[in-house]
Amino acid sequence: MASQLLPLELIDKCIGSKIWVIMRSDREFVGTLSGFDDYVNMVLENVTEFEQTPEGSRKNHLEQILLNGNNICMLVPGGEGPQ
Amino acid sequence: MADVATPKKTPTDFLNVILGQSVVVKLNSGIVYKGVLACLDGYMNIALEQTEEYANGQLKNKYGDAFIRGNNVLYISATE
Numbered sequence: 001m002a003s004q005l006l007p008l009e010l011i012d013k014c015i016g017s018k019i020w021v022i023m024r025s026d027r028e029f030v031g032t033l034s035g036f037d038d039y040v041n042m043v044l045e046n047v048t049e050f051e052q053t054p055e056g057s058r059k060n061h062l063e064q065i066l067l068n069g070n071n072i073c074m075l076v077p078g079g080e081g082p083q
Numbered sequence: 084m085a086d087v088a089t090p091k092k093t094p095t096d097f098l099n100v101i102l103g104q105s106v107v108v109k110l111n112s113g114i115v116y117k118g119v120l121a122c123l124d125g126y127m128n129i130a131l132e133q134t135e136e137y138a139n140g141q142l143k144n145k146y147g148d149a150f151i152r153g154n155n156v157l158y159i160s161a162t163e
Contacts, residue, residue: 015091025111027157034092041127043097051113062107065160066097068127071111 011036011075019044020079024071026052030081031065040069050082057082098123100161106131107160108151114138116151117162127153 011019014033021029021042028051031044044067049060101120108116108129115138118131134149135142 035094035096037094041094043092043094062158062160063162064097065158066094067158068156070154071157 008040010077011040014075014077018078018080020076020081021067021072022074022076024073028082029065029067030079031062034064036069040072040075042067042069042072048081097161098159101159105162107162109157109160110151110155111157112155116149118149120159121148123159124153127156127159129153129156129159 011033015035017033018030019033019042021031021044023029027049029044029047029049031047034043034045036042043064045064047062047065049062051058051060102122104120106118106120108118108131110116114136116131116134116136118134121130121132123129129151131149131151132147134146136144136146
């Protein structure tokens, strides 16, 4: 029998591993997932922020962040970010 | 997948840790505020002290106290 896995259970399995977060805007984050809440606000560690600008892609490193879940579009477990 | 080395740390845990510390707050517009986190609530409304406002990496303004409405917040980052 196929067992169901809820979307947030999948994200819960990602805690402690890398995750790629794609925002509604031209912004992406890659980092290690420490935790999240019901709104999918996320705590990330060792984060790289990718921003697409008309001048090209910009990278920014952050030690630890609380990312607002409001503008998150997609989560990719184990994702390495845009290449 | 969570192991002993990476204990679960929910948003609430994180906020309790960084309260009173130096933080960087980035808004959806890209503007960055650096300051000491005085307090915050469940909406991510934030009160900062000794606030510096940066746009495009350049210091634009300084405020003694600043209140940021939570809906504008993209992320809150702890600084060492």
